[in-house]
Amino acid sequence: MKLRGLYAITDGPLLAGKFLSYVEAALEGGVTLLQYRDKSSDEARRLREAEALRDLCERYKSQLIINDDAELAARLNVGVHLGQTDGPLSPTRALLGSKAIIGSTCHAQLELAEQAAKEGASYVAFGRFFNSNTKPGAPSCSLDLLDEAKRTLHLPICAIGGITLDNAAPLVAHGVDLLAVVHGLFGADSTAEVTRRARAFNELLKV
Numbered sequence: 001m002k003l004r005g006l007y008a009i010t011d012g013p014l015l016a017g018k019f020l021s022y023v024e025a026a027l028e029g030g031v032t033l034l035q036y037r038d039k040s041s042d043e044a045r046r047l048r049e050a051e052a053l054r055d056l057c058e059r060y061k062s063q064l065i066i067n068d069d070a071e072l073a074a075r076l077n078v079g080v081h082l083g084q085t086d087g088p089l090s091p092t093r094a095l096l097g098s099k100a101i102i103g104s105t106c107h108a109q110l111e112l113a114e115q116a117a118k119e120g121a122s123y124v125a126f127g128r129f130f131n132s133n134t135k136p137g138a139p140s141c142s143l144d145l146l147d148e149a150k151r152t153l154h155l156p157i158c159a160i161g162g163i164t165l166d167n168a169a170p171l172v173a174h175g176v177d178l179l180a181v182v183h184g185l186f187g188a189d190s191t192a193e194v195t196r197r198a199r200a201f202n203e204l205l206k207v
């Protein structure tokens, strides 16, 4: 199955007090991948939250991806997203098995994506494309790189960084398969608005 659609990413501070209700609202609108991104070191809470997300994803036929933490992903039998300093890809592929979804951060560098493809990545992520509240310091990436990536890579392409309903269309026009979004999805005033946004992202991607 080709990975295509909305890639919702959680954020602890943004979702404080409404974590599961907002995630469920997004799933209601359609989420292809859901990433649990939590930078805290509270292992017990991380396990609890990740288990709750895995159960929700099962109900909504979405796929859970754990950010940074291959061990937690292995424990829950779900996918993982690895940045350039989050550990090597090949051993993670061996740990999680051939069917697991493994994503790789490639910033704005095609060479990183080619390497990730060789090492067994399931998708490659480029960005940030726009100003990001969640990660303002992330290196920026241009639409031109997407054209080149589309020509040379044979993997689903994910875009991340400051993506909203108002700026996502050019990314899709340049061949992006997965739109990875934090604020543009969860920075909403109500669960109804989260669901509406999720549906609208899917319409943009025609999924």
Ligand SMILES: Cc1ncc(COP(=O)(O)OP(=O)(O)O)c(N)n1
Residues within 6 Å of the ligand: 007, 035, 037, 067, 068, 081, 082, 083, 084, 085, 086, 103, 104, 105, 125, 126, 135, 158, 160, 180
């Ligand atoms: C889909 C997706 N793309 C990129 C990232 C960024 O990963 P990384 O560079 O490891 O930074 P952190 O998210 O860990 O701060 C991502 N998480 N997801």
Ligand SMILES: Cc1ncsc1CCOP(=O)(O)O
Residues within 6 Å of the ligand: 127, 128, 131, 132, 133, 134, 135, 138, 160, 161, 162, 163, 180, 181, 182, 183, 184
């Ligand atoms: C994790 C990450 N990596 C590059 S930008 C980013 C944050 C994405 O969040 P937002 O959609 O709020 O900009």
Ligand SMILES: [Mg+2]
Residues within 6 Å of the ligand: 067, 068, 081, 082, 083, 086
């Ligand atoms: Mg990381």
